[in-house]
Amino acid sequence: MSEMPLIAIVLEAGFYIFLRVTGVAHTSTLVQFANFLNLLTVAGVLYLLKRSFDAKREADLFLQRLAKESKNHIQLPGFTSPRFWKQLLDPRHSPQNCFVHENIPYWTSNEQLMVMEADGLKSVLDMALDVYRPTSAEGGDDRPVFVHIHGGGWTGGSKSLTGPLLTELISRQWIVVSVDYRLHSKAGYPSQLIDCKRALRWVKDEIRIFGGNPRNVIVGGDSAGGHLAALLALTPNQPEYQPGFEHVDTSVQGCVPQSASFDLVDLKNYSYHGARERFIKEVTRREGAADSPENIEFLMEHSPLFRIKESSIPFLVTHGDLDNLTRVQVARDFAQEFQKKSTAPLSYLEIPGGHHCFHVYPSLRSWSTVTAVAEWLEHNFGRYNGNIASGKKVPVHELVEWGWSS
Template identity: 60%
Template sequence: MALISLGMYLAKSMWAVSYAIASFVTMVLTWVAISGAATRYRKVNWILCALSIQLSELPVSIMCMDACFYTWLNVTGTFQESLLVRFFYYTNLITAIGLLYLFKRAFEVQELGQKFLDQLFKGSKDWIELPGLTSLRFWQQLLNPFQWPRDCTIYENIPYWTQEEQLNAQTSDGWKSVLDMALDIYQPCSVQAGDDRPVLFYMHGGGWTMGSKKLVGPLLQEMISYDWIVVSVDYRLGAKAGYPTQLIDCKRALRWVKDEIRIFGGNPENIVVAGDAAGGHMACLLASTTNLPEYQPGFEDVDTTVHGVLGLSPVVNLVDLENYSNHDCRTRFIKDVARREGSAESAENLKFLTEHSPRFRLKEPSIPHMMIHGDIDTLVPVQHTRDFVNHFRNTCTSTPIAYLEVPGGHHCFHLISSPRSWYIAIAAAQWLNYHFDGINNIDSKPDKRRQEIHEIVEWGWD
């Protein structure tokens, strides 16, 4: 009997300590989520961002989890017996106030998105109202963190290399590297081959060294619902040659899409490139390095023209002479990503960083851009995107650019299904539809185009 009592005491003590730790950590992360606090260490910022973004985007879910934990402590009698639990109960009340504030900030994005759409559709009959608290969609979709593309067929892991590229990649970096050279296609169920629907060509983020094409957020789901063809691209993350291998791989994937996308109902003459963070960086560069032979080795004559750019928390300035970053981004990119010799401050490496910074490649003529960035991003400075947008408007005066600076948005907040990310996804989708939907090959009828579609083959092999 004594052993049973001891066991029950130890179990309650374990729950009490767990509750205390959870309460303290949640309180700290809530403060980080509200303030956007950052350190001088990139890895620490990355960890804080990855954790605090859960509270920033899912405050209601966090409060529900805490309520369940608290109820369990009451059921087991731990709450009444532990001073530790009672002390941290009041800590959690303070945290709950912070979580409610986070929810309020997320809901404020509705007003931002609505103003953007009102301006976009000014004088048009295509006006749209964003869902609010009284909308069924808000509760079914905007507060459901578990979202996956529906009403579409997914074609996974399609390789985009040629035989020579496959052999070179395998020789230099191993078979795992070859497997990274693949893409997924999301074809809406209502779309057939030859329909010539717009294509969203999406590149994931992850600092050029990690990430996956499987990380699809609300934006991609929203575009599928509008019968866009979505292509999600992987690229080599650990190539010994370093960057710009990632950029060249994305151009290889674009080459494949232009050649084969009609099979899936996409229009190769209507491709919008998009991406988050490092993927946003490469989306901007795909637009500004069109058909440049140095970034198209072995396929120099292939047309890599794209028609629009959507950047989400994009990296647009690798030089960062103003030192907006809290960490030394120049050195990290030169040493860990590009794997170049010498100091990041050397003239040669500064020239390399400048050449691969979308901010310094802008020129007229250009193509429509839309940039989205959270105002408390601790990994990619929002000021860089502000400067990019201002420079674009001064340089590319005949080309439209839209900018949404998202209040309370952390780095890559849009990857989590939340009110904030869905409002931004809806606004971005409407911008994409406004500029790119309805562009078809008017010289041939859909039935005729479908008859001309060839079957997909082992692409690039002799």
């Protein structure tokens, strides 16, 4: 409801008009009481709409700050814009004008056998990705690449849940890669992180075939996917998370975590009750109490908040101020710690009225946020190295059948 206030108001108004036209509105005290409740609902929805415009104002301020650097201010769509109404009233946000290359495996034959023996065929099939290639893109174009990692509490979700941000980037001629990872590995976490690094290895080797630049890769995700994206950016080339491919470059150029879990330790008790215990028992499947010294050390090792160090990777952190799963205080702490420890720039966009993963729904709030994020990405990474304009193409090889190669 909070992400679709105008649609709710239209439905309420239509229902009320129907009651008036048919005369039902005057038939009973119960119906009249229901009408009164509807009016209260409309008042509440109008407040939600006002909060949506608060979010739009924050995005506008963010773009104004960005415009000082880019000299290219973007005005967010408003009531007079056809795009505003299209985005608000059309619930579909599936990518348009692109080719979708689905279920490409990113494991080698040795990894396939290992996972088959440990977890079975289903887990092997989870280790795949989709590539969204704009219809105008050709191999060797050297377009920027956005790698998206889905959320779902590390044990759920799917790469098919693309959302407005991926749709927006594809419309801006980016190459988008959406990654699946093992959700039910018997070994537990960090299998998910290792799989994401395997997917990044594939991107570095193969993305030129689809028109992407392997030296201009930005990673992002929401919720648990935001946690994995942040760790991916903060742990480049660390051999303990790259078993069998220790010498592969797994660095990225930027990171966009949304509604992310930055602090698994949660010593300040920001998260809901039992979050730390759930992660240890259900996600990592480790022995012992969640607050034992060994498990606290493990949680710190896998919390982006404690892995910042001297990161040189630019971050854009977006978070809703009403997030009830990953509290906004955690995002604020991460942003503050990053700015103290890192030499890289961090941009922080806090969205009024935003709940957990609000950005996956097509609404005024989400599209304002998406536009701001896309402009930040374009400003920092939206370069094609002149290959498209000049007609020059970087030589590319044929796509390797990763799953069956030795």
